[in-house]
Amino acid sequence: MKILVTGGAGYVGSHCVRLLKSKGHDVWVYDNLLYGHREATDPARLIVGDLLDQPAIEKAMRDHAIEAVMHFAALCYVGESVTDPAKYYRNNVVGTLNLLDAMRACGVGKIVFSSTCATYGVPQQVPIPEDHPQNPISPYGFTKLAVEKALEDYRAAYGIGYAAPRYFNASGASLDGSIGEDHDPETHLIPLVLDVALGKRDHISIFGTDYPTPDGTCIRDYIHVEDLATAHLAAIEKVQPGEAIRVNLGTGVGASVRQVITACEEVTGKKIKTVEGPRRAGDPPELVANPQGALDALGWRAQHTSVKETVASAWAWHKAHPNGYAG
Ligand code: UFG
Secondary structure: EEEEEEOOOOHHHHHHHHHHHHHEEEEEEOOOOOOOHHHHHHHEEEEEEEOOOHHHHHHHHHHOOOOOEEEEEEEEOHHHHHOOHHHHHHHHHHHHHHHHHHHHHHHEEEEEOEEEEHHHHOOOOOOEOOOOOOOOHHHHHHHHHHHHHHHHHHHHHHEEEEEEEEEEEEEOOOOOOOOOOOOOOOOOOHHHHHHOOOOEEEEEEEEEOOOOOOOOOEEEEEEEEEHHHHHHHHHHHOOOOOOOEEEEEOOOOOOOHHHHHHHHHHHHHHOOOEEOOOOOOOOOOOOOOOOHHHHHHHHHOOOOOOOHHHHHHHHHHHHOOOOOOOO
């Protein structure tokens, strides 16, 4: 298949691009390199462009006779989405509408869109099934939900098929250590803890120790980025024009902040200094996927279910690239 991958130079996108290529798909990356890394992708297959430039998207689709789209490009800092929602609605919603309208203009019939468990808001039930109510608590979550709604309306009216995998906490790095997670600024737990192990940070702050969980810290479902890639491959091959697939991508197993820190200590052999702090606004106590829907819809289940294994792959990348792609 000839696939256009927006955000293919970013963290999850770059891992998916590698897998798609290894399976023989003809892949073109469309990325504005605002957060993506040229080094994470094949420069000969990179189109530097922005989703706010619809003519450029259409040109990329026509030039390369694109048949399907994988759409990773988005802004994803929950906190920033609260202080600057305009930026999030413009990039995540308007940018995606441009992409969908370019697909209509060029006759591209299917898309896989990176959605998120943040569309559920504070869950009423854990593990979370796909039919759980979606009540996001941040503008970021709303932008992702708005796109899910647009996808469904575009499917019904124009016949565009879509898959909307809702990621839990994307983590880890490629098992061969060649690509990994490099955000600037970095806000995610695992890379920050590994920065402490590398001596780049003095300590990790634990955001809240009074949650209603066994050790008082938040529980998340850390899904390996290579598992996300296999799910996307299954989704793009499965979904057909006019169809909809909405699935959670998680392991079904939760780990607390303290458990993640312990796993990092075991993997790195370093003692991690922690400082217990207040809760971070907008953090639900527990987000864990019910993974049954993805098994039923895609025949997919996570292969890396131990957080220690996921941390080990992240550590291999971090150790070899202490300054990320810049180093
Ligand atoms: N945490 C700390 N200290 C830190 C950083 C994080 O204690 O320095 C805690 C957080 O409070 C949270 C857990 O570690 O309980 C994981 O935090 P991350 O920031 O790594 O990930 P989130 O669960 O906040 O965010 C992820 C994705 C978002 C998505 C969100 C859905 O990164 O894109 O899940 O809730 F929106």
